[in-house]
Amino acid sequence: MSQMLPGVLRRSRLRSASALLSLVMAVSACGQQDNAETLVSPLPDRFADVVERGQYLARAGDCVACHTQVGEPEFSGGKAIPTPFGRIYSSNLTSDKVSGLGQWSADDFWQALHHGKSKDGRSLYPAFPYPSYSHMTRDDSDALFAYLQTVPAVDRTPPAHELEFPYNTQLALNVWRLLFFRPEVFEADAQRSESWNRGAYLVQGPGHCAACHTPRGRLGNSQTRYELAGAHIDGLEWDALPLTRGNLPQGDRHALVELLKRGANEHDVLSGPMAEVVLHSLQYLSREDLAAMVDYLFSLPAGESPPATQLSVSADLAHQLYESGKQLYADDCADCHGSDGQGEPYRIPALAGNRGVTAASPNNAIRSLLDGGFGASTEERPRPHGMPPFAHQLDDWQAAAVLTYIRQSWGNEATAVAPETLRQH
Ligand code: HEC
Ligand code: HEC
Ligand code: HEC
Missing domain, CATH: 1.10.760.10 (Cytochrome c-like domain)
Structure with a gap:
């Protein structure tokens, strides 16, 4: 993928455009998802209040990274997120009543985080990684919302998305949702430890590690059979390395926790987009929570690796x-x-x-x-x-x-x- 020439990219885009168009014609109505029950959050309640818990979750979710432009107030949005289908601009999450979330209710926010729908019912683009955030519990969604309501209002409306037809239509997006998105419910595995479950929740939910580490299909859908098996990130042109068994240094739990906490350890330094994940998000998580994530990662099966092509050399x-x-x-x-x-x-x-x-x-x-x-x-x-x-x-x-x-x-x-x-x- 990384070695694709622009012309090849262009052709594959056209191919996926026509694939999507035929789907648009085949499916005329789109289903409403039911309001799933959510369970108790696997994150222990060690916070003084709900706003503090919300701030921790916002960091675990790295919301600031996409919702802040360089040099602009935090969460004021308008940052361009590159995708193979065009540029999508992040929303203003500050408490501004017109351009931000100031008029939203906790229900509206849950609708966005869990169902990927805006306050006005518009379907949201999965460049906002709600397929991952959807795993978060209602309580955690409410805490996150309570925190965002304390973010000072900034009046700023993001630019319109720059997407090519048919990706710019709600119909296409709804077809995509029908094919590839179901609201998720995180279910704890009683056979596993509390730490493992907390790690699974942080990785699958707020951490949205799959958004980069799981390869995507032609329509930007996560290829679940290669769960966390490593992927080329289109638009950023980096490869998120595989996190599955045999790819991480098994056994050295402490070294991996240090790598996630400090962005470096005895041998490794994280680079590029992963250095940014540490910068805005992982460094703020407790070592206990990072160790829980590592527990979960170490338990991932080896699985299949996505195919990689390489020019051969004599x-x-x-x-x-x-x-x-x-x-x-x-x-x-x-x-x-x-x-x-x-x-x-x-x-x-x-x-x-x-x-x-x-x-x-x-x-x-x-x-x-x-x-x-x-x-x-x-x-x-x-x-x-x-x-x-x-x-x-x-x-x-x-x-x-x-x-x-x-x-x-x-x-x-x-x-x-x-x-x-x-x-x-
Ligand atoms: C990888 C980038 C990315 C990350 C990380 C991210 N977002 Fe977003 N978010 C977006 C984009 C892009 C949109 C605009 C989607 C659209 O308009 O269809 C968006 C839209 C939203 C919306 C909908 C707003 C509206 O007006 O409908 C909410 C709410 C939201 N994000 C909350 C969050 C929260 C909370 C977090 C952290 C837990 C977060 N986002 C993390 C990219 C991101
Ligand atoms: C924005 C995209 C992105 C997100 C989100 C992301 N990663 Fe990464 N990750 C990368 C990239 C790119 C690399 C390769 C960096 C390098 O070569 O130093 C990487 C590397 C890593 C490595 C090092 C692997 C190795 O073999 O050295 C670990 C561990 C890791 N990520 C864990 C995570 C976890 C856990 C999450 C979720 C909390 C996560 N990543 C979320 C992009 C991302
Ligand atoms: C001034 C010191 C310095 C010099 C000179 C230097 N590097 Fe680096 N290199 C670093 C540091 C620091 C990092 C970690 C920061 C980063 O990855 O962004 C790094 C990262 C790297 C990485 C990424 C490793 C990873 O874990 O993903 C590669 C590959 C690399 N260097 C190769 C080279 C090569 C090849 C040369 C010579 C042509 C070179 N470096 C010269 C300091 C240096």
């Missing part, structure tokens, strides 16, 4: 790339990442044994190399180290060479990277 070319990559690495990278790719604990990621570097697709390593970046700035690590961008320093061949070198050194055994792959980035 053995000869791979050898040439590796040899020049070795020199480039010594000149440009070893100062920071170490001559053995060992990195520096909590500061610079080890490249040896790095799951992002050795992933089937070199996509994330390419993103980091070309664009550079920072880990998450957290309370415990306010000034993360940076990776300089190399897009202007290395040509396609050199970039492929250094990537081939890091994918095949120090015990790493991933495929060589074809220079053509870089041309598409």
